[in-house]
Every structure is written in C-alpha cells, then in structure tokens.
Amino acid sequence: xxxxxxxxxxxxxxxxxxxxxxxxxxxxxxxxxxxxxxxxxxxxxxxxxxxxxxxxxxxxxxxxxxxxxxxxxxxxxxxxxxxxxxxxxxxxxxxxxxxxxxxxxxxxxxxxxxxxxxxxxxxxxxxxxxxxxxxxxxxxxxxxxxxxxxxxxxxxxxxxxxxxxxxxxxxxxxxxxxxxxxxxxxxxxxxxxxxxxxxxxxxxxxxxxxxxxxxxxxxxxxxxxxxxxxxxxxxxxxxxxxxxxxxxxxxxxxxxxxxxxxxxxxxxxxxxxxxxxxxxxxxxxxxxxxxxxxxxxxxxxxxxxxxxxxxxxxxxxxxxx
Numbered sequence: 001x002x003x004x005x006x007x008x009x010x011x012x013x014x015x016x017x018x019x020x021x022x023x024x025x026x027x028x029x030x031x032x033x034x035x036x037x038x039x040x041x042x043x044x045x046x047x048x049x050x051x052x053x054x055x056x057x058x059x060x061x062x063x064x065x066x067x068x069x070x071x072x073x074x075x076x077x078x079x080x081x082x083x084x085x086x087x088x089x090x091x092x093x094x095x096x097x098x099x100x101x102x103x104x105x106x107x108x109x110x111x112x113x114x115x116x117x118x119x120x121x122x123x124x125x126x127x128x129x130x131x132x133x134x135x136x137x138x139x140x141x142x143x144x145x146x147x148x149x150x151x152x153x154x155x156x157x158x159x160x161x162x163x164x165x166x167x168x169x170x171x172x173x174x175x176x177x178x179x180x181x182x183x184x185x186x187x188x189x190x191x192x193x194x195x196x197x198x199x200x201x202x203x204x205x206x207x208x209x210x211x212x213x214x215x216x217x218x219x220x221x222x223x224x225x226x227x228x229x230x231x232x233x234x235x236x237x238x239x240x241x242x243x244x245x246x247x248x249x250x251x252x253x254x255x256x257x258x259x260x261x262x263x264x265x266x267x268x269x270x271x272x273x274x275x276x277x278x279x280x281x282x283x284x285x286x287x288x289x290x291x292x293x294x295x296x297x298x299x300x301x302x303x304x305x306x307x308x309x310x311x312x313x314x315x316x317x318x319x320x321x
Contacts, residue, residue: 002026008079010035016269017077018044032057083179093122107181109292128287131268132194155224164247165232193290199224207300227310
C-alpha cells in the first residue's frame with residue numbers, strides 16, 4: 001500500500017484521483033485546498049488530514065516524512081490550476097515523493113527544465129495524467145499509424161470540440177491566458193497530445209482563429225493533417241447538438257471515419273494510476289512535445305486561410321454531417 005496526498009482536492013478533477021487512489025488499494029494521508037467544500041472525501045478517505053493553507057499542508061507532510069512513526073507520502077497528486085502545476089510538482093519532489101500531475105505539467109515549456117533537474121536531485125519522478133493514451137480506440141490508431149509508411153499519404157483529420165462555459169469562465173483562472181494557457185491549452189492539450197503521440201512530430205502549424213472563447217487552425221504532423229476547432233462558446237454548437245439539448249459537441253474523424261471515445265473513458269484515471277504503480281507512466285519527456293506545440297500555437301499570429309481550413313471557421317458544416 002502506497003501513501004498519497006492530493007492538492008486541489010476541491011477541484012473538478014479531484015474525485016477521479018480520489019477514486020483512483022481507492023481503487024488501486026492505496027491510502028490518502030492528507031489533502032489540501034483553499035476551499036473547504038470537500039465532503040466528497042467522506043466517500044473515500046474520511047480519516048485523511050485536510051488543510052486549507054499550503055504552509056500547514058507542507059509542514060504536516062514534512063513531519064510525516066521525518067517522524068519515525070509517521071506516514072511519509074509516496075505520491076502527491078496535483079489537481080490545482082494550470083499555472084501552479086510545476087510549483088506543486090516541485091513541492092512533491094522536495095517532500096521526497098513522486099508527483100502525479102494533471103495536464104499540462106507546465107504552461108510555459110522552459111519550466112520543464114527545472115523539473116528535470118529536481119527529478120535528478122531528489123531521485124523522484126514527475127508523471128503526467130495523459131489518460132487518453134490508454135484509451136483502447138486510440139491505442140488501435142497508434143498501432144495502425146506505427147505500421148504505416150511515414151512517406152505515404154497523410155491522414156486527413158477533423159478535430160472539433162465545443163464545450164459550453166458560462167460567464168464565470170472568463171472571470172476565473174481558466175479565462176486568463178497567463179494562468180491557463182488559453183483555450184488551446186485548457187481544453188485542447190488532451191487532443192494535441194494524443195495526435196502527436198499517434199501521428200508524429202509537428203511539421204508546420206497555421207493559426208486561423210485566436211479569440212478568448214475559440215481557436216482554430218491547421219496542424220500538419222509527420223503522418224496527418226489536422227483541421228481543428230476548439231471553443232467554449234455555446235453559440236458555436238452545431239444544430240444537431242442544440243436540437244438534442246446538448247451543451248457539448250466532440251467530433252474526431254480520420255479519413256472520414258468517426259472515432260468514438262465515449263466508451264472506455266470513465267476509468268482511465270484509475271488506469272493511469274495502475275500503470276504508474278506497475279512501473280509505467282508518462283513523464284516529462286512524453287509531455288513535452290504537446291506542451292511545446294500548444295505554446296507555439298497560442299503565441300502565433302493568425303494568418304489568412306484558403307481551402308485548407310476547419311469548416312466552422314467559415315460557418316460551414318463538417319463534411320458528411
């Protein structure tokens with residue numbers, strides 16, 4: 001049994017981490033969040049210590065590490081806002097623990113260098129939650145791509161993800177590009193990571209739309225060309241989604257074939273934990289390509305577009321929709 005702590009326990013994603021710790025047969029020693037609406041802990045680890053101040057959380061875990069009869073943590077799970085991820089990963093390493101961090105590990109790619117140095121100094125590891133890499137459908141696509149000839153015809157991919165966010169979004173850290181990395185990082189990092197993982201390194205990228213609520217462009221990888229559109233604006237939802245009363249729309253097509261990620265999705269965080277505990281996991285090297293790509297995208301200047309553009313940019317429907 002391994003000992004865990006979680007920072008950001010009141011956040012949206014934290015319940016998946018609580019469930020993963022429980023389902024892998026491990027123990028939660030302590031949790032921390034500035035907010036105290038954390039009753040969900042009663043469903044998993046009611047005896048875990050809880051703190052609303054990081055200084056007391058740090059002091060408690062340091063005492064556990066030094067106390068002969070204490071329970072030093074093996075892992076610190078990081079579920080905090082994007083801009084705090086690398087700071088809290090550094091905290092984990094200084095406590096002699098490994099970090100399991102939500103995406104992205106960092107907002108700015110150069111901050112990965114310090115994490116690498118601290119990994120070496122403390123002989124611990126920083127893992128990123130890249131759960132889509134464990135999805136059976138994407139593993140199938142990866143195997144197909146690995147068997148294909150990189151000099152052959154590139155796959156034509158349309159990536160569309162629209163998820164409604166209310167007015168609160170732009171008043172929170174998520175709406176602040178310096179703290180979240182913007183739309184391309186906040187809701188796009190999952191997609192860009194698995195696309196680079198499957199279809200190879202970026203060859204060129206063109207940004208067509210860059211607004212606080214939506215971004216779009218074309219990304220060419222070694223084995224694929226992707227027209228992508230990301231949005232948190234409800235007005236971008238296509239008619240078929242609105243007719244169903246849906247608040248989100250996700251579509252990924254590869255050469256016209258729709259890729260269904262709705263199945264086999266619910267327990268992927270637990271699979272990430274299980275993979276790490278079994279000696280696997282995705283570290284800094286695996287996370288870096290997508291982080292660098294998204295940074296390059298969000299700091300690019302939009303360019304004019306021709307025929308190769310996501311149809312939503314021009315107010316047109318998706319092919320075959």
